[in-house]
Amino acid sequence: MPPPTETPAPAPLGRRAQQKRDKKRRIREAAWQLFTTQGYDATTTSSVAKRARVATGTLFLYAKDKPDLLFLVFRDRLRSAVDAQFASMPCDAPLLEQLLHLFRGLFEMYAEHPAVAAEFVRALPGADGPNAMAVNSYSMVFLQRIAGLVQAAQARGEVAADISPFQAASNIFSLYFGALLVWLSGFGDLASALDPGLRGALELQMCGLRRRDCGEGWSPTRPPSS
Amino acid sequence: MPPPTETPAPAPLGRRAQQKRDKKRRIREAAWQLFTTQGYDATTTSSVAKRARVATGTLFLYAKDKPDLLFLVFRDRLRSAVDAQFASMPCDAPLLEQLLHLFRGLFEMYAEHPAVAAEFVRALPGADGPNAMAVNSYSMVFLQRIAGLVQAAQARGEVAADISPFQAASNIFSLYFGALLVWLSGFGDLASALDPGLRGALELQMCGLRRRDCGEGWSPTRPPSS
């Protein structure tokens, strides 16, 4: 006797799956709460388990190890920050401005809790837990979306046609990651990490090092003021 | 009554300083031996202390923590690899080839023990022990030497004059570090990490993304083959 009109089938989720979802959420929230208030190092895995109302062993069913908890808590934040920035992307702005728009959103997200963010970014390379995997595969999507921006800029004639968008996206990502590491390692504030920092790097990637033999030549966005 | 001709004053080192030097050497060698044979994770700090014939507490007078042991063991290797590559630098080669010469030397050094190298590189950002400090300040020197290569290329007219050598060096370093992380995270072999990998990134940094409005225009080292 299935009620055909009721229960609009929002979730074909069994009890088990629901409980798993709920535990995962509780663990994520407990970890975030404790990491942001006490710091990553000062937070013990036992205290996270306690606050999430699970046993210590259960915690490690949802995260491979303590660093993997960082990926659990940052995954959604990362996703929504990226989505928001692409949703508000100025479609006809120059590529450089589009990239800065994107990365500014991420920097601002990290800036909410720089110390925890630093641990997260530091743990990223080489992490191997299930949550780390999820974040890393999301990074691939991210890279593809950057490549998409480059391709669009090529279509606009802003970027040379013979360039591989994926190679360009890789370079851009390396520069972003480098700027992020420097910033989160405690040097300077958000604004200057973005503006003289990342912008300078991206400008140099845009125009290249090589001397232009031809004609009058383009000059960088900020002409020498001296 | 100082004997003026004897004791050719090779070391104004007191007994204490000598013993410290010796202990440091013993710890460095023990750590290297164990890390390379058993792996970083499988090596306990106690086993390093035992092999170095010091107490566990003493170990932590010479390294802040376990990761700091990595910096202790890699510091010299890094220095000699960099020095060797600069000593054998082809002075009149194009900047791109000079950079690849430099980075090839480092990649080869890391390739001797990739697993330990991966731990080292992963631990680099944000490390805070005394040995990490030494490595980080050496990184600054490294950056300056890259900036020197850029400047020389500017003097040869290969690189545009209005470019900041330090900004260029920062970008180059970010691309190097990115390629290193990708390689050491287990994807691909040494040769391809260098040649399609790092070379592609540096070529794109050399020529830039932006379309060249003028004249016939230069085409990348590897013209589209299709």
Next chain:
DNA sequence: AGTAAAAACTGACTATAGTCAGTTTCTACC
């Protein structure tokens, strides 16, 4: 030589990340 202060060293100890054999809870099928 003698001695006081400083520096270096020691190893028993603590705190905590992560494991695993045993238990409970859920699902699918009869």
Next chain:
DNA sequence: GGTAGAAACTGACTATAGTCAGTTTTTACT
């Protein structure tokens, strides 16, 4: 609605990184 097997959960336990109060060694000065 009963039950066999799978999946999830538990918390006492283990291994090890890192600490620190107490000890030994070295130095500098008389």
